[in-house]
Amino acid sequence: MNIGKLTIEGKALLAPMAGVADRAFRELCVSYGAAGVTSEMVSAKGFTMGDRKSKALLMLSDAERPAAVQIFGDDPKILAEAARNALEFNPNWIDINMGCPAPKIAGNGGGASLMKNPVLAQDIARAVVSELDNTDIPVTVKFRTGWDKEHINCVEFARRMEDVGVAAVTVHGRTKEQMYAPGIDYDAIAAVKKAVSIPVIGNGDIIDGPTASVMLERTGCDAVAVGRGAQGRPWVFEQINAYLSPELRIIPEPPMSEIMRVMINHVQKICEYKGEEIGMKEARKHAAWYVRGVRGAAQFRADIGRLSTMEELTELAIKVIEADRE
Ligand SMILES: Cc1cc2nc3c(=O)[nH]c(=O)nc-3n(C[C@H](O)[C@H](O)[C@H](O)COP(=O)(O)O)c2cc1C
Incomplete structure (x- = not known):
């Protein structure tokens, strides 16, 4: 086009x-x-x-x-x-x-x-x-x-x-x-x-x-x-x-470990561009979208509402991956 x-x-x-x-x-x-x-x-x-x-x-x-x-x-x-x-x-x-x-x-x-x-x-x-x-x-x-x-x-x-x-x-x-x-x-x-x-x-x-x-x-x-x-x-x-594409390929949704990797990378970028304080606040809605569909998503969303550091986000990602394996 x-x-x-x-x-x-x-x-x-x-x-x-x-x-x-x-x-x-x-x-x-x-x-x-x-x-x-x-x-x-x-x-x-x-x-x-x-x-x-x-x-x-x-x-x-x-x-x-x-x-x-x-x-x-x-x-x-x-x-x-x-x-x-x-x-x-x-x-x-x-x-x-x-x-x-x-x-x-x-x-x-x-x-x-x-x-x-x-x-x-x-x-x-x-x-x-x-x-x-x-x-x-x-x-x-x-x-x-x-x-x-x-x-x-x-x-x-x-x-x-x-x-x-x-x-x-x-x-x-x-x-x-x-x-x-x-x-x-x-x-x-x-x-x-x-x-x-x-x-x-x-x-x-x-x-x-x-x-x-x-x-x-x-x-x-x-x-x-x-x-x-x-x-x-x-x-x-x-x-x-x-x-x-001509092959009409279907790519499935990524595994949860990959979704969490993308989420962390995404939030890191937001923090890099906007600073951690604003970045973490803005990251919350994105994090909630990334965990959508995982078992216990409602509880995770509540945790996400309190996120304020990258460390907390990483801890959350680990919990989400574990919950997804159960
Ligand atoms: C949170 C949000 C913000 C949006 N902001 C804009 C915007 O700044 N400019 C615009 O033209 N459309 C905006 N839209 C409309 C989208 O570009 C799009 O037209 C609409 O969401 C329909 O597409 P979708 O069904 O793929 O979401 C926004 C939509 C959403 C959900």
Whole structure:
């Protein structure tokens, strides 16, 4: 798949996830074969006003390429300025969030609420694309099927994006109203794919090779983006790539000892990038995902809630491996 002049090798990208897909997680996913990653979303307004947290969120390393930064907001001028300023972080492309349902974002005119205002959404995309016109950095947009089931407008929306020079779109196969409830509208994504000639990335409920394959086959999309299916399972990209290979290989879930090794490596990276105090706090949710499914997971989750050092994490990993053997 080509996003503008950028070639994406592989079919499975990591979907952006605020509070989850930080540098440590993105690097881990790329090491397992994710074809591309996107930063956590950043407020264009906050970033252009010099907010330091936004800058930290936009930092991309060499070990997570190709990588996009994602911005959100409702003002074309500010988004264009944010996109220009974000070039400082050397993104391979820039993604605009038009799908987030969170009240803090969609309630302020950004994210999914732009699906209710396609003209403004198009103005935003046009402004960002034209701001980057003299660069090689393509612009993509991520959105949903529509605001609610009475207003499924992803086809019109995608056409508007294509018309102003957006290089690819990601379609999350749910409405804003559906939030994250099960049930993906493959037909809507297929209709987008038919309507535009830019690449379409299908998103929603992909958790392994077979679900990636269903998305690709039912929609004709060019690639898929995996969100929650990668939480505590960064190896999902290796599984998807193997399944989509000509040999149709099925890679089973790793043994618990390997899962714990990956977890420790992941948390070490978080601590390295954010310091142990913040890192261990942020690591808790990841650790809970890694132990999901193990016997006694509920007790382990309680222990995880109190984790504050790497030593405690290692002790927990040993207990989890022992519990899994019983
Ligand atoms: C914790 C979390 C954070 C998310 N943050 C973002 C974000 O920053 N930007 C964005 O476009 N989508 C965000 N999403 C939406 C995902 O990218 C994706 O569209 C959605 O989870 C559906 O895919 P999935 O079923 O594979 O999880 C987030 C989702 C979750 C669960």
